[in-house]
Amino acid sequence: MTKGKQVQSVRGMHDILPEDQKYWRYIQKKIESLLEFYGFERISTPVLEQAELFQRAVGETSDIISKEIYTLKTKGGDTLALRPEATAPLVRAYLENGMNVRPHPVKLYVIDPMFRHDEPQAGRYRQFYQLDVETIGDGSEAVDAELIFLAYKLLESLGLENYCVHINSIGDQNCRPAYIKALKDYFKHRSKKLCANCKIRLKENVLRILDCKEADCKEAVKESPQMVDFLDEQCRLHFKHVLEFLDEAKVPYILNPYLVRGLDYYTRTVFEIIPDDAESSQATLLGGGRYDKLIEQMGGVKTPACGWAMGFERIIMAMKAANINVPEIGPKPKIFLVQLGEAPKRKALPLFESFRKAGIEAKTSLGRDSIKSQLRMAHRLGVRFALIFGQKEALDGTVIIREMDTGIQETIPLEKIVDEVKKRLKA
Numbered sequence: 001m002t003k004g005k006q007v008q009s010v011r012g013m014h015d016i017l018p019e020d021q022k023y024w025r026y027i028q029k030k031i032e033s034l035l036e037f038y039g040f041e042r043i044s045t046p047v048l049e050q051a052e053l054f055q056r057a058v059g060e061t062s063d064i065i066s067k068e069i070y071t072l073k074t075k076g077g078d079t080l081a082l083r084p085e086a087t088a089p090l091v092r093a094y095l096e097n098g099m100n101v102r103p104h105p106v107k108l109y110v111i112d113p114m115f116r117h118d119e120p121q122a123g124r125y126r127q128f129y130q131l132d133v134e135t136i137g138d139g140s141e142a143v144d145a146e147l148i149f150l151a152y153k154l155l156e157s158l159g160l161e162n163y164c165v166h167i168n169s170i171g172d173q174n175c176r177p178a179y180i181k182a183l184k185d186y187f188k189h190r191s192k193k194l195c196a197n198c199k200i201r202l203k204e205n206v207l208r209i210l211d212c213k214e215a216d217c218k219e220a221v222k223e224s225p226q227m228v229d230f231l232d233e234q235c236r237l238h239f240k241h242v243l244e245f246l247d248e249a250k251v252p253y254i255l256n257p258y259l260v261r262g263l264d265y266y267t268r269t270v271f272e273i274i275p276d277d278a279e280s281s282q283a284t285l286l287g288g289g290r291y292d293k294l295i296e297q298m299g300g301v302k303t304p305a306c307g308w309a310m311g312f313e314r315i316i317m318a319m320k321a322a323n324i325n326v327p328e329i330g331p332k333p334k335i336f337l338v339q340l341g342e343a344p345k346r347k348a349l350p351l352f353e354s355f356r357k358a359g360i361e362a363k364t365s366l367g368r369d370s371i372k373s374q375l376r377m378a379h380r381l382g383v384r385f386a387l388i389f390g391q392k393e394a395l396d397g398t399v400i401i402r403e404m405d406t407g408i409q410e411t412i413p414l415e416k417i418v419d420e421v422k423k424r425l426k427a
C-alpha cells in the first residue's frame with residue numbers, strides 16, 4: 001500500500017478530544033438537573049431538514065439563510081439543509097408529532113450540533129453544539145422571565161461570573177412597521193456613512209443595521225430612533241412586566257435599545273447574555289427571544305412561544321478562561337491489575353470482569369508487559385492496591401496483592417481475591 005496524504009478535518013469543524021469530554025458531560029448534567037426540575041423535556045430532531053423549513057422560518061435576508069446555510073441536493077432531487085439552528089426544527093416536530101394537543105405550555109430542550117458556513121475564528125465554528133430551550137403555548141411575561149432566569153442560573157451553576165443580560169423589546173406586527181419606517185427615514189439620510197452590507201440592509205431588513213459591527217455603522221446607529229418609543233400599549237406592558245419579574249428574581253440586566261438579533265421570527269422580548277469584558281460578538285454566551293408568530297407561519301394555529309440557545313464551545317472557552325475545575329469522568333480506581341506473560345494475560349480478562357461485577361473500580365493495561373511500567377501506571381492512578389498476576393500465579397491459581405503505600409505483598413487464592421479486596425478497602 002502506498003503512503004497517502006493525511007486527510008484533514010473539514011475547515012471550521014473540530015474534534016472533541018477525550019480530555020475535553022469532562023466539560024461536555026459536566027455541562028450536560030447541570031442542564032439536565034436544572035431544566036428537568038423546571039419541567040422541560042429533551043427532544044432530538046434530525047440533522048437534515050427540508051431547506052424550505054429554514055427559509056420560511058428564519059427569513060431569506062438573515063445571515064443564516066443568505067450566507068451560512070449548508071444545503072445539498074439528494075439523488076431524488078430534494079433540497080435539504082444541515083440544521084443551522086434548533087427552533088425551526090423544533091416547531092416542525094411540535095406540529096408534525098401532534099404535540100399541540102398536549103397540555104400547554106410544552107417545555108422542551110435540545111442539545112445537538114448546528115452547522116453554519118461562517119468564517120471560522122476563535123469561538124466561531126462551522127459545526128458547534130447548542131443547548132436550545134423553548135416554552136411553547138404561553139404568551140405571558142412570566143415565561144420570558146423564567147427562561148431568562150434559567151439561562152442566568154445555568155451559567156451561575158457552571159461557576160461562571162461577570163456576565164449580564166442585555167434585553168430589548170422589538171414590538172410586534174402592529175407597532176414595528178412604524179419603527180421600521182422611522183429607522184429607514186433616519187438611515188436614508190446617513191446612507192453614505194453605512195458599509196456596503198448595511199446599504200443593502202437599508203432596503204431589505206433595516207433592523208439588521210442596528211447590530212452591524214462596522215465602526216462607521218455603529219456611529220450612525222448611536223442617535224437612531226429606539227423601538228421602546230414605538231411600542232404599543234400591550235407590547236410596552238409586556239416588556240415592563242418582564243423587567244419587573246427579573247427585578248424580583250434579582251437577575252441583573254442592561255436595557256439595550258439596539259439589540260435586535262438576526263432572525264425574522266422574533267416578536268417583543270429579545271435578549272442575550274454577554275460577559276462584562278466582551279470585546280467581540282463571538283463572546284456572546286447565549287441569546288433568544290419571543291416568537292409569537294412563528295408557529296402560525298409554519299402552518300399551526302396561533303401559538304405564542306419563547307426560547308433561547310447557548311453555544312457549548314463558547315461556554316467551555318469561558319470556563320477554561322476562568323480556570324473553573326470540572327470533575328474527571330468516572331470514579332477513581334481503587335485497584336490496578338498487573339498481568340505478566342501470555343497465560344496470565346488470557347486469564348486476566350475474566351478476573352478483571354469479576355471486579356466490575358463486584359462494583360470495585362479497577363484499571364488494567366493488557367497491552368503492557370513490564371511489571372515496572374504497570375506499577376508506575378498504578379502509582380500514577382493513585383490506587384491503594386496492585387494485584388500482580390504472573391506465570392506462577394496463573395499456574396497456581398493465586399494472585400499477589402500489593403499495598404501501594406508500603407510495598408507489602410501477600411499471595412491470595414484466586415477465588416478469594418474479590419472478597420479480600422473488598423475487606424481491605426473497607427478497613
Ligand code: AMP
Nearest residue numbers: 124125128284285286287309310311314
Ligand atoms: P444564535 O443562534 O446565533 O443566536 O446563537 C446562540 C448561541 O450559539 C451564541 O450565543 C453562541 O454561544 C452559539 N453560537 C452561535 N454561532 C456559533 C458558531 N458559529 N460557533 C460557535 N458557537 C456559536
